[in-house]
Amino acid sequence: MQQYIALLRGINVGGHRKVPMAALRQVMSDLNFEEVKTYIQSGNIIFLSDEKHTKMQIAKIISKAIVEEFGFEVPVVVKTADAIKKAVEANPFSAEPIETLHLTFLSEIPKHEDVAALNQNSFAPDQFIIQEAYAYLHIPGKYHKTKISNAFFEKKLNLSATTRNWKTVLKLIELIT
Numbered sequence: 001m002q003q004y005i006a007l008l009r010g011i012n013v014g015g016h017r018k019v020p021m022a023a024l025r026q027v028m029s030d031l032n033f034e035e036v037k038t039y040i041q042s043g044n045i046i047f048l049s050d051e052k053h054t055k056m057q058i059a060k061i062i063s064k065a066i067v068e069e070f071g072f073e074v075p076v077v078v079k080t081a082d083a084i085k086k087a088v089e090a091n092p093f094s095a096e097p098i099e100t101l102h103l104t105f106l107s108e109i110p111k112h113e114d115v116a117a118l119n120q121n122s123f124a125p126d127q128f129i130i131q132e133a134y135a136y137l138h139i140p141g142k143y144h145k146t147k148i149s150n151a152f153f154e155k156k157l158n159l160s161a162t163t164r165n166w167k168t169v170l171k172l173i174e175l176i177t
Helices: 021-030 055-070 081-089 112-118 150-157 166-176
Strands: 002-008 034-039 044-049 076-080 101-106 127-131 134-138 161-165
Touching (some): 002 055, 002 161, 002 166, 021 034, 021 044, 044 166, 081 166, 112 127, 112 150, 150 161
Antiparallel strands (some): 101 161, 127 134
16 A cells, blocks of 8 residues: 545635545545545545556545536645655755745656746745755745645646645645554
């Protein structure tokens, strides 16, 4: 069995796109995922699967089930628990205050040329570094005011993205270990 984390984007924000966590856990169980747990209302799902699907295929399965159950599309990014642990260890901004740190989960490793084009921009004092399928963010101000958003990464890299603050990322690590 492989442990995964599915990260949903844009649910339960401002009373829109409501997805009750109990109903979401039931959807996941109905998909034959095991030991399903959720963390907070923003759509963090920890689960086990012995399916022989890729992470992208699992994300599509979950996304389709959410449309069928709740009536709207939700971008889903799936990572293995081990990959997220490694991503946390690799944080290039780890010396910065925790409240300034965020991790953007990318649905796949972006094309080198797209990353190179992104790196030509400066958003000082906000910073980002892309490694593998993650964008590490150091945002000294308020995250909701930065231009380095999910939409920014999705548009520039042509893939799905969802961001969690560093405290949430660390809590997810705690829940998978």
